[in-house]
Amino acid sequence: MAEEKQYLAINWNDIEDQIDKATWEKLTEQFWLDTRIPVSNDLDDWRKLTKDEQWVVGHVFGGLTLLDTLQSQDGMNSLMQNIRTQQERAVLNNIQFMESVHAKSYSTIFSTLNTPAEIDEIFDWTNSNPHLQYKANKINDIYHNGTPLEKKVASVFLETFLFYSGFFTPLYYLGNNKLTNVAEIIKLIIRDESVHGTYIGYKFQLGFNALSDDEQAKMRDWMYDLLYDLYANEEGYTNDLYAKTSWTEEVLTFLRYNANKALMNLGQDPLFPDTAADVNPIVMNGISTSTANHDFFSQVGNGYRLGQVEAMNDDDYNFD
Numbered sequence: 001m002a003e004e005k006q007y008l009a010i011n012w013n014d015i016e017d018q019i020d021k022a023t024w025e026k027l028t029e030q031f032w033l034d035t036r037i038p039v040s041n042d043l044d045d046w047r048k049l050t051k052d053e054q055w056v057v058g059h060v061f062g063g064l065t066l067l068d069t070l071q072s073q074d075g076m077n078s079l080m081q082n083i084r085t086q087q088e089r090a091v092l093n094n095i096q097f098m099e100s101v102h103a104k105s106y107s108t109i110f111s112t113l114n115t116p117a118e119i120d121e122i123f124d125w126t127n128s129n130p131h132l133q134y135k136a137n138k139i140n141d142i143y144h145n146g147t148p149l150e151k152k153v154a155s156v157f158l159e160t161f162l163f164y165s166g167f168f169t170p171l172y173y174l175g176n177n178k179l180t181n182v183a184e185i186i187k188l189i190i191r192d193e194s195v196h197g198t199y200i201g202y203k204f205q206l207g208f209n210a211l212s213d214d215e216q217a218k219m220r221d222w223m224y225d226l227l228y229d230l231y232a233n234e235e236g237y238t239n240d241l242y243a244k245t246s247w248t249e250e251v252l253t254f255l256r257y258n259a260n261k262a263l264m265n266l267g268q269d270p271l272f273p274d275t276a277a278d279v280n281p282i283v284m285n286g287i288s289t290s291t292a293n294h295d296f297f298s299q300v301g302n303g304y305r306l307g308q309v310e311a312m313n314d315d316d317y318n319f320d
């Protein structure tokens with residue numbers, strides 16, 4: 001009779017990697033739900049936007065919905081195939097759930113601001129836009145066919161770089177004191193993504209540092225080639241998305257800045273010359289991951305008060 005395989009209970013009192021525990025605690029402190037944000041309070045602002053502005057906002061969130069769907073349905077499952085610790089799986093489970101919360105949050109915004117016909121048009125556009133489909137399929141192919149390290153790179157590029165063509169819009173309106181509750185949802189999502197990208201980047205660095213010099217060089221070449229390819233596609237997507245505005249170049253600057261942040265998460269050198277000083281200061285002010293105070297039970301204010309959560313800063317990307 002074959003000997004049964006031993007199944008191990010997870011033991012949070014015996015931590016192999018303290019980053020797992022610290023990340024779990026940070027993520028659970030940050031827990032939030034879209035249903036607690038009073039998006040309907042933004043209806044007056046919404047009605048004052050032009051039709052072109054409303055189109056951009058709706059389609060921005062359509063694209064973000066697709067990427068968060070990819071991350072929740074394929075991304076985290078892919079990363080779970082190559083974990084180092086049991087606690088890492090628990091952290092990835094948490095991330096996977098919150099990615100689903102993020103995707104649902106956009107539907108909360110749609111159902112509040114848009115008509116059923118508008119929502120149908122947004123999803124039709126999202127599911128057929130060639131640039132949006134290209135990046136989703138590019139990342140998804142890596143999730144299903146890439147090496148463990150390549151999957152982590154794809155995840156960090158998605159969370160810390162590709163989302164930001166969409167994040168620009170609500171942060172811009174927030175800086176102009178418009179759609180503040182919609183923007184609060186985005187700030188909560190950015191706060192989550194900041195931790196996700198940092199944590200997965202850290203796990204990448206553990207594996208990358210164990211490679212030989214030749215293997216590191218090949219991995220680095222692959223990584224930068226992927227980023228060049230994704231950025232070239234993102235230029236096309238940004239032109240599609242922002243054709244009705246004058247923001248295209250500002251969005252691309254914001255994207256390049258966040259591409260460098262993604263590389264920082266992965267322990268690599270920046271690719272683009274753009275820094276925070278080059279980004280529209282209104283948007284940079286909005287990107288702060290702190291949120292306004294919000295009473296979880298009574299929907300007062302715009303933020304959450306579920307534990308004291310600090311904003312991420314550049315030092316958080318350094319795990320030496």
